[in-house]
Amino acid sequence: MHTQYYYFVTGLPVITIEDSKLPFSPDEFLQDAQEHITTSDFQLLRWLRLPEKVMELLNVIYNKNDMLHPVDEESIKFYNEYKEHLKERAGEPTLPVRKEFKIFPDFLHKILTELYMEEELPPYQKIKHKLLEATYEFCCKSTDDFLNQWFNFNRDMQNIIIAINGRAHNIDYVPYLIGEGDLVEKLAKVHTMDFGLGKDNELFENISRIYEQNNILYREKHYDILRWKWIDDFNFFNYFNIERILGFDAQLRMLNRWIKLEPVKGKEVFESTIDTLIKSFSFPEQFKVKSISKK
Known part of the structure; x- marks a missing residue:
């Protein structure tokens, strides 16, 4: 059973990836969280x-x-x-x-x-x-639902990006794929345009669309939009537990990174497409599992 952090979570501000200011720094959030959550849950924040x-x-x-x-x-x-x-x-x-x-x-x-x-x-x-x-x-x-699924999701993203980028530049990318499983095997051995994943693999389709844009900053920003949307979907039914806090921390750090990187230059380009992309992203079934808050 998850501990419920009603007071702490209620006090967290709503943030979006379009924000131009931080409510507080990631380090300040970590310090505050340490005072309000259990030692074991705080360790999850560190592993995140x-x-x-x-x-x-x-x-x-x-x-x-x-x-x-x-x-x-x-x-x-x-x-x-x-x-x-x-x-x-x-x-x-x-x-x-x-x-x-x-x-x-x-x-x-x-x-x-x-x-x-x-x-x-x-x-x-x-x-x-x-x-x-x-x-x-x-x-x-990790036995925590958020950490387990978040890292599996990010590992799959990382592998797909490595494969697409490696093929585009004619580089032997196979030694740099992470982990094992059906996805890794197809990325390593299948030489069709979609690596044998097909249009049903929505994660691959989303990443492929982003990669088509020949701008590194654009790609990186929109990979983070994809991650942000995953967190929102995962925590749809989580309200006051550690999963909500973990998701907020991941999003706060993404926002912090982009505020540092793009104070002015390029911001207009990103903002013009964010809403459209967020609404258009969809996810593979294995990543649509919701972690229901335990009362």
């Missing part, structure tokens, strides 16, 4: 943010400046401290993980410690794939 944190950390390790996923100075400082700790553990593997870094799961400490045991850093894409695969495997095992 894990792929984002992993990518930020990886970009700091490899000194990459990712325009689409900017990292604030405070986080960079924390990641650099963690990086130095990993180097210490690489030289002394029995060294325990410091308390402040235990917010990360064990698999991350293990993979990154082994990374620094090598003579030189392996190629970025190789480690990125290894970390993402481990992260999705970890998160998709």
Whole structure:
């Protein structure tokens, strides 16, 4: 039975992806949530943010400046401290993980410690794939309905985007597909235009339509619109439980990213198509399952 957070959820503002201002920052929301929800539910919030944190950390390790996923100075400082700790553990593997870094799961400490045991850093894409695969495997095992279905949905999105992009640029994308299953097998082995998925796979159809636009920012924004719509649909019957809070957090972070990226330039282009796209998106049956709020 889910704990019901009537007071906390009632106080959350309504946000849309078209908003130009944040009601509060994602960090402020996390701090506030910690005071109002159970320890176990707060841990779910941390796991929800894990792929984002992993990518930020990886970009700091490899000194990459990712325009689409900017990292604030405070986080960079924390990641650099963690990086130095990993180097210490690489030289002394029995060294325990410091308390402040235990917010990360064990698999991350293990993979990154082994990374620094090598003579030189392996190629970025190789480690990125290894970390993402481990992260999705970890998160998709969650017993929480929202986390489980959210990460499965995002993993499928990621795989379809990788396959479409790889084929468009004549790149061997198969080694970078994440996980296993029927979708991954078709993306890897079927060479028809639709990878054998057919028009019944609405997720593939939606992503294909977005990819047709030859503008990276446009694509990224509309992938997030697709994610936003999924959250709204999933939480249609969720009102005051942790699922509602998880969905709000995911949407708040998407909004935060786009406000940082597009204060003025390109905003008009995005706003002119948002309403049409939101209304036109539909979802595969496996992603239409609603998580009904437990009383």
